[in-house]
Amino acid sequence: MTVLTENTYKPLTNEDAAALVRKLKLIDGHDLAVSEIGDGNLNLVFRVQSSTESIIVKQALPYAKVVGESWPLTLDRARIESEALILAAKYVPDLVPKVLYSDSTLAVTIMEDLSDHSILRKSLIEGTAFSKLAAHIGQFTARTAFYTSDFYLHPFEKKKLVQHFSNPELCKITEDLVFTDPFFDHDTNEFSSALKPDVEKIWNDELLKKEAATLKYQFLTQAEVLLHGDLHTGSIFVTEKSTKVIDPEFAFYGPIGFDLGQFFANIALNYLSQHHHSSEPFNRKETQETLLTVIQETWTVFQNEFTRLVHEESKEVFARTPGVLQNVLEKTFIDSVGFAGCEIIRRTIGLAHVADLDSIPCEDVQLFLKKKALHLGTSLIKSRKSISSIEQFTSIIRGA
Ligand code: ADP
Ligand code: MG
Ligand code: MG
Ligand code: MG
Known part of the structure; x- marks a missing residue:
């Protein structure tokens, strides 16, 4: 052979x-x-x-x-x-x-073989909810972050891992497709001509571009923890009881909030795609609220588990100094909101779209929802520093 x-x-x-x-x-x-x-x-x-x-x-x-x-x-x-x-x-x-x-x-x-599981994106499009999903993704992000961070690892060991997981070519894809191309008239972008006026608003919004550049800079420079790097709903396998995160080929050392932000964005895009059809307004509303609960609970579990691990297992002498952990968590939250905004925009007008929006049969509804998505992504990026709680974050998605 x-x-x-x-x-x-x-x-x-x-x-x-x-x-x-x-x-x-x-x-x-x-x-x-x-x-x-x-x-x-x-x-x-x-x-x-x-x-x-x-x-x-x-x-x-x-x-x-x-x-x-x-x-x-x-x-x-x-x-x-x-x-x-x-x-x-x-x-x-x-x-x-x-x-x-x-x-x-x-x-x-x-x-x-996880063929008894379903890809989360597909299930969410079908309107299925998973009661363990948020707890599992909160645990996944908190534990992989903590155990690869400077809170836990000896600085030599951590820097060895940073080198080991140096992933320049895959990072470049994210740097281009998530953080750069959608903000410029670049030929990788894809959107219908009817959306062009909204896209041009993004290209001409200098404040938005400055904030996107800041988030890109963080992605380029902040080797905080080992990330999955591609934590969208197509990288998560689910059953009612089980969650499996697959496909970490984009893994690298980056800012803690990136995985959370990509996950939140893909849940938010599914939220938008659960459009209120007049024949079934109640069902959709309930499904949408469940999705916002997933975002809230994921953050809460992440925060609680990361906090518990820092208190119980951190080797960093400053770990118990008042305010130190809080600063890290506040930064992570604000970053995750900003990264979510970038992901929402790039999934709407960039190279790789999501089926949640693109499989909607009526073009007018698609257009209407994509305009909302661009508006939501823009406001998350621009106002992230004034969003002070996960409830405020989800109420912005609700109001989109
Ligand atoms: P890519 O990096 O090309 O996106 P993925 O790892 O996401 O590849 O896998 C692509 C698809 O293959 C998944 O959406 C899923 O349908 C199937 N797949 C991947 N890993 C498994 C697995 N462990 N068990 C069952 N199916 C899998
Ligand atoms: Mg896939
Ligand atoms: Mg994949
Ligand atoms: Mg992959």
């Missing part, structure tokens, strides 16, 4: 994926069925099945699948992804898929 004996990279075929799983003896049985199930933008995802078991083989391609070979992209993202999953498993073992094997030359991560 060439793929296993040569120490070189090649994109796997279905047969290669089966041979790899067979060779590693990861599942029993010889008649393995393989299908490529990836719906993401960047990578190959194979499900390899015997009659009794199944397993997932994810492989990075040397380019971005969504664009093709004209957009080369480092294979190192597969190493980052498997190592971020393995590190997260130390602190939130129930909230990530188990990694069974990884090979940085082949750019492969083999992990547990």
Whole structure:
């Protein structure tokens, strides 16, 4: 089996994926069925099945699948992804898929099959709520942040991890697509001509651009904690009882509020997409309120868990000095609101949209909601420093 004996990279075929799983003896049985199930933008995802078991083989391609070979992209993202999953498993073992094997030359991560879960974005579009979601994402963000921060790690150990998770090519995608291109007339942007006047308002809003630049600068420079880096609702698998965060190939050391902000933004976009149709106003309203509760509870759980960990496990001598933790939490909150604003704008007019808005069949409704989204994103970025509580944040979303 060439793929296993040569120490070189090649994109796997279905047969290669089966041979790899067979060779590693990861599942029993010889008649393995393989299908490529990836719906993401960047990578190959194979499900390899015997009659009794199944397993997932994810492989990075040397380019971005969504664009093709004209957009080369480092294979190192597969190493980052498997190592971020393995590190997260130390602190939130129930909230990530188990990694069974990884090979940085082949750019492969083999992990547990989570096909009994659904992708959160899809479920939210269908109107399903998940009662454990907020607690789980609050725990995930708090625990992965604390245990990779200077509150917990020796400064040598932390700086080693910062180097280890240096991820310049994937960060550049975020720097361009989230923090830059949507604020300029750039050819990666995508929006209907009917939205152009609202988009031009963004391009001409110098105060907004100054604030977006500040948030970009923070993203570029603040190595606070190891982030997931791509925590939108397509990176979260759910059932009623279980939550699994997948796809951390954008992991890097950045500002704590970034993951929270991306999560909040994607919940807010789904909130907007639950448009009040006159035939069912009550249902939608209830679904929308549940979504705002998810944002509030996620923040509350994050804050409580991070606080508890700092009080109980921090090695930083200033950790108990009055005001120190509070400053970090206040900064994180304000950042998360600003990052959410950037994510809302880029998902509306940038390169990668969200199905929540784009799958709405009526173009007029889409346009109406996208105008709201741009307005909401703009005001979150500009007024983030005067938003002092999570309730105030969610009431701004409610008022959008
Ligand atoms: P990409 O980096 O290309 O976005 P993802 O890791 O998000 O790849 O995976 C793309 C899709 O493949 C997911 O939306 C999901 O449908 C499927 N998938 C990924 N990991 C698993 C898994 N562990 N179990 C089951 N399906 C998975
Ligand atoms: Mg993905
Ligand atoms: Mg996906
Ligand atoms: Mg990905």
